[in-house]
Amino acid sequence: MTQAPILTLTLNPALDMATEVADIIPGHKLRCSEPQLDPGGGGLNVSRAIKALGGDSLALVAIGGLTGDRLAGLIRGEGVTFLSILGPGETRQSLTVNEASTGKQFRFMLPGPTWGEAERARVFTLLGATARPGGISVISGSQPPGVPVDFPAQLAASMPESRVVLDTSGSALTEAVRHPIPGLEVLRMDGEEGEALAGRPLPTLADTAEFAQSLVHAGVARMVIIARGAEGNVLADAQHRVFAKAARVKVKSTVGAGDSFVAAFVLALSRGQSNDEALALGSAAASAAVMSDATQLCRPEDVMRLLPECAVTKV
Helix, strand or coil, X not given: CCCCCEEEEECCCEEEEEEXXXXXXXXXXXXXXXXXXXXXXXXXXXXXXXXXXXXXXXXXXXXXHHHHHHHHHHHHHCCCCEEEEECCCCCEEEEEEEECCCCCEEEEECCXXXXXXXXXXXXXXXXXXXXXXXXXXXXXXXXXXXXXCCHHHHXXXXXXXXXXXXXXXXXXXXXXXXXXXXXXXXXXXXXXXXXXXXXXXXXXXXXXXXXXXXXXXCCCXXXXXXXXXXXXXXXXXCCCEEEEECCCCCCCCCCCHHHHHHHHHHHHHHCCCCHHHHHHXXXXXXXXXXXXXXXXXXXXXXXXXXXXXXXXXXX
């Protein structure tokens, strides 16, 4: 199946470790199970899920130090096509610990090394050389320490002919809403972030859809997607407001659900499918991801099995 080029950008990747203990008790030595290691970080997870779903992408990944070398080995092992950007210092690690007695999950995210002007300049050069006209470029995950709050806008400006998808959080998300990025194709956020930006609760689908469409009309992006957790996902463009229901599944871990959504959504768009079809596939991928352990992403067989449940309706 033909598809437009997809580029993903991960500036603050992590070597993800996942383990389990019987009980988390302060002051005790906690005996952990054998850790599972995965390459992590928003854009990188998107590329991994695209690969699992039978698509292709090029992942640009900032890598540094011995942890970075180990991360690169894991990426190669998964068969994901990637280019490494020389990042500062040592690539960060993250730790997910499941408590067997309660089923609770604890996630420890280290900050990563601080970026300077030289590292930023390298990224702009590489993006200018690799982003393809008409292709889709995904800026996803946390921004590294040391970059300005409008860094996603600077990144997008270095890819003027690419359709840019932004999935970020915190001050970078707030900045992208207050000072819209010219030509941004898609902005995605979760429900809590949407409520924080709206300054009010968004209890109903209609509330969420109305707020998403208000952002489109304000020029924030051509499409705005707001995830409503286990309920599903809302998408608004200038003319339409639609909702794709999430499939009903048993939740093991919510890690990677958002990245799986973005991967499936972007892959569908790159293959020329409609926004509705892309939203349904994204919702099925997010539902499939929560069925898997720890840092694992969606499995293609689960996605296709759940897809019929993820019906798209107008809001």
